[in-house]
Amino acid sequence: MALDDVSARAVLRRLFDAAVASADPRVVLARHLPDRPPGRVLVLGAGKSAAVMAAAVEAAWPDIPLSGLVVTRYGHGHPTSRIEVAEASHPVPDEAGARAAQRMLDLATQAGPDDLVLFLVSGGGSSLTTLPAPGLSLPDLIAVNRALLASGATINEMNCIRRHLSAFSGGRLAAAAHPARVVTLAISDVPGDDPTVIASGPTVPDPSTFAQARALAAHYRMPLPDAVTTHLAAAADESPKPGDPRLATTDFRFIATPLMALQAAAEAARPLGLTPLILGDALEGEARELGTVLAGIALSAHTHGHPLPAPCVLLSGGETTVTIRTTPPGRGGRNGECLLGATLALAATPGVYALMADTDGIDGSEDNAGAIATPTTLARAHTAGLDPRTLLAAHDSHTLFATLSDLLTTGPTLTNVNDFRAILIT
Incomplete structure (x- = not known):
């Protein structure tokens, strides 16, 4: 399956919308x-x-x-x-x-x-x-x-x-x-x-x-x-x-529940020619570290066809944590931080896209639900004069994704089944 950036973004948004709709x-x-x-x-x-x-x-x-x-x-x-x-x-x-x-x-x-x-x-x-x-x-x-x-x-x-x-x-x-x-x-x-x-x-x-x-x-x-x-x-x-x-x-x-939402997203993925895999509805831990782990699973699918071959989508939910290590911290919620951690670990791997967002429409205290990352995210960040690793260390994922116009902004969805993460391997 070959998708351009626009099509891949649309697929990820469709899966997110299916998850949210299941909890209306x-x-x-x-x-x-x-x-x-x-x-x-x-x-x-x-x-x-x-x-x-x-x-x-x-x-x-x-x-x-x-x-x-x-x-x-x-x-x-x-x-x-x-x-x-x-x-x-x-x-x-x-x-x-x-x-x-x-x-x-x-x-x-x-x-x-x-x-x-x-x-x-x-x-x-x-x-x-x-x-x-x-x-x-x-x-x-x-x-x-x-x-x-x-x-x-x-x-x-x-x-x-x-x-x-x-x-x-x-x-x-x-x-x-x-x-x-x-x-x-x-x-x-x-x-x-x-x-x-x-x-x-x-x-x-x-x-x-x-x-x-x-x-x-x-x-x-x-x-x-x-x-x-x-x-x-x-x-x-x-x-x-x-x-x-x-x-x-x-x-x-x-x-x-979170699992019901992930199941709804999985059902929405199949007619699109994607094989879904629900990794779990209760994944916790430090946000940036979970992002690294999820990226590792995606790289295995991309390179080796395990735990399943492309085209596929890895789905997960749960609630990560962010331990603030800088004063003052930058802007961004746990989903933005998790996504930036994953983006760095993916290292611009072609054909791998990710969306991470809070199903209530608000990531932390920001006005966005989360963000989307593509294989071009790191290159576009460097072109814009941003250092992704420095921003991650400062808990400032919002600055990166806002500068790249990659924030996912839905407004309040009026439901809340925790975080939704989808990594698309084409």
Whole structure:
């Protein structure tokens, strides 16, 4: 299969769009709704997809009285008529998110045994519902969040710490709603689809402990405010654990996951004459290093026909980390950094193209979803006076791909099934 740059870019974008479309709540949510309860339906929610998920509930239940509140990231709102939508900051939390979390807790406590609390959760929910535990302040948790994002900790590890500093997550919302029935509809953005990690698990039991949170903070040498260190040491308000009777009537349902998105992309690849291979939906690690590994697999396919011959596409998902080593860091998210690492390792190999992007449309805190690399990327960078290795060392992938007009800009997609990576070998 011979493709020029324009055609290869179009193929990669088509696969990305297929992955995102498979996780659109407006398409997939309705089939997962529970039976109508004898009492009221209270809809609560948090995450980058919360507003469009709420709209999907309204569309599926046009004749059922609904009320409630969901919180989403600024700019990720969607029109609703019966469920209120609030917006707050992500990835660094703000007062708007804390207020929304407190209001949801207050609403949950009003639910009775005949009522249904429908909780809509997606990626980003942890930051959007940052409600400090007693004795802590929002500035304390903002400082912790910044330390987490710069630490190199995995999302599972970050959320273990968050759950033990929160008045909302780690099963506390479901406990507040007891004795009402709680049904959670989730769009997973975490490796392994662990319900305790998605938005730090507000409606599920938390098996982790204060001791584990302390150990993680020590392992990553996180600079924590004194009040946070004191709170973790005191371990006075442990989160609800498996077997807690307050969570006995909860039900957790996935409506979209990273693997589902990768499978949708694989199905879109076959009619294009490409053999897809899903390497995994939970690939983690340092972003630039994973890029090097993925490039090595692509080079093997290109040179030796293993693990499969060209034309093919290697698909993967998961969430990498970026350990900040420079002050101040440059611009760019984990997908841009992973892609630049892969691009350097591919070393302009002809016929190999790559797209790496966040399915929510925002790579880190930038306004792009990710970027595309081609066999000409390194040469074009040098022509533009850029040193790719220096930019990678400075965590400045955005500068390189923006200068080359290779950023993938979609705007908010209103869903989030984590990162999507496709390497096309023609």
